[in-house]
Structures are given as structure tokens and as C-alpha cells.
Amino acid sequence: MTPMLTRDELALALGQAGEGNRAAFKTVYEATSAKLFGVCLRILSDRQLAEDVLQDTYLTVWRKASSFDATRASPITWLVTIARNRSIDRLRSGAPMKRSAPVEDAHDLADAAPLASEVVETHDDVNRLNLCLDTLEDKVRGVIRTAFMDGITYDALATRENVPLGTMKSWIRRGLLKLRSCLES
Template identity: 35%
Template sequence: MGERVGFSAPGNGERTAGAELAELVQRVGAGDEAAFSRLYDAVSGAVFGLAVRVMRDRAQAEEVAQEALVDVWRRAARYSPERGNVMAWVLMITHRRAVDRLRSESAADEREERAGALDRQRPFDSVTESVLANLERERVRGCLSALTGLQRESIVLAYFNGYTYAEVAEVLRAPAGTVKTRIRDGLIRLRDCLGVGR
């Protein structure tokens, strides 16, 4: 995801690129996965670059970038050219995702401090917590099992074991581009299976 792929022709080419991106977003909004793949390739470098600048952590930036691109897929049907060009819209989504992640981490730190103080006052209901965690794990396992083998292995290595795309590609002996595509497609299928954003 670190490499920059996209439309970069100057002058008149920029208008053409903008029109192409707008057309791709329209097709993505209609559920065209091939159009999403092209849009992904065109904007992913800029998305990752912005995520790195805001997060200042490559691993977290990769996660933020993936989440932002899934948001682009989900929101494509609601994109309106009157609000700005496609790249600005995509980068706005990315920036919001990154800022939300930073705020969430800050809030999580504060919650942990408060929870630590409460734990000294109140007993913890470990049975309820354990049951809920097991139910959620089973749900995720069920959705993972619906993926193709390469999608499942790529996502498990990247998101559960913390491997980079390059490391996943090396472990699976597959081209990095194939691994990135499988992860992207797998995340879309997982999102749909888990009902995220519905």
C-alpha cells in the first residue's frame, strides 16, 4: 500500500484524471468491484501517505488507510461532486479516520486509568466478559471461514499476527500485489458478513 499509484498527468490530464475518478466512484457506488480495484490503485498511495503523516506510525497508518478505503467503498453511492473532487473527498475520509483513531487511543488510555481505579472498588464480571468475547470470536471465525484460503491466510497474518504486506507475501509465496488485492477483497467480504456500517 506504500507505493503511489494513480493519475498524475499535469494540466489537462488532471481534469481527465478527476473525471475518471468521479466515474469510478459512481461505478463503485453501484457495487462495481472492478471499478473499486482501479479506484483503490489510484488513491491508495495518497491515502497511505496522509495516514502516515497523521498517525506517525506505519503499522497504524496501514490500518487507518485500509479502514478509510473500506469507508470509500461503503460511501461511494453518497459521493457528491458538489462537495469537492474525488481525491479531496477520499483524503477527507482518511483524515477523519486517522483523527478518530488518535482520539480513540487517547480516550482508551483515559478509560483504562478510570477502569483501573474502578477495579479496585468493584468486582469484575469475568464470566459475562468471557461469554461475550467467545461469541464475538465465533462470529469472526464463521465469517473468516467464508473467505478464500488466500484471503483468509493473508488477513490472519496481517491483522492477527501483525505482518506487513511484504512479510505476508513472503510467507505465502505470492506477489505483494496479489496479497494486497486479496486482503482488500477479503476485508470487503468480512465487512459485509459482519454487518459493519449497516
């Protein structure tokens, strides 16, 4: 279990660690490592990298604990500053942030984008359909677009256009036959 240390106890342990006391250093580590790891992880966003920087942080603490001055900063502020600076140094060094998969695994990664040939085909089909729709009468073109692109029922279209349902069905049927003929040519 992580010991809960007061500010004074942590300052005392840091001072003793600065004199080479390994037990005091262990106390400092156990009391602060979770917090300092959180600082590193927040800055680096990579668990493995944060663990590496945390180790560097404690190496620095071990070497510089004798320079800690409790009259200038609280022990936790001093420690967080070291962790923060080490993390920022790692970011600036250009070290890879994420471990990447080996290139051999690339064949298993699917690209969700459509193939270029499919995009061209779809674009050509849409252009052709629009050209064929333009050959229809305005009201027939309008009801076909509304029925098939907006999902409006024939009955609702007949009501909207103020025509009998049979008439609406005939308009759409004749229009679709013209479209098919145009698209097949």
C-alpha cells in the first residue's frame, strides 16, 4: 500500500534520499510514483513511453535530491516539475509516440475507401442517370425523384399533385420505362 506522507515527511525523505539513503528514496517513490506517472501519461498519451519517462524522472530525482530546497518549493511541486520537464523533453526529442505495427502486418489492414474505379463508375452512372432524367417531362421527373430519392409513397404523391392514384402510378411507370430505355442505349 502506498504511504500517505505529509509535505514535511516527503521533504525529509527527499533530503535523506539526497544523502544516498535508499530506503528514503523508496519511500519517495512509493508515495509519489502514481501521481508522477499520471503527469507523464497526460503529456505523452502513451503508457510505455510514460513508464520510460517516469524511470528517467526518478533517476534525476536520485541524482538531484540533494539540491531540493523545501523553502523554495513543496516536494510534490519539485517532483512534478521534473516529471513534466522530462515528458516535454521526450516530446521535443521526436521520439516515436506510438509503437507501430510491423510492415508485414499491413496486408491485414483493410482500407474502407472505395476503389478509384468504383468512384469513377459511380460518378459516370450518376451523370448518365441525371442526363436521362432530364429527358422526362418536369412533373414526371419531379415525382420520380421524390418517390425514389425522398421515399414518398405514390399515394402521398397523388394527394400532393391532386391527381388520382392510378394517374400517379401511370406517370411513374411510363417515366421509369423511358429512363430504362435511355440508360440501356
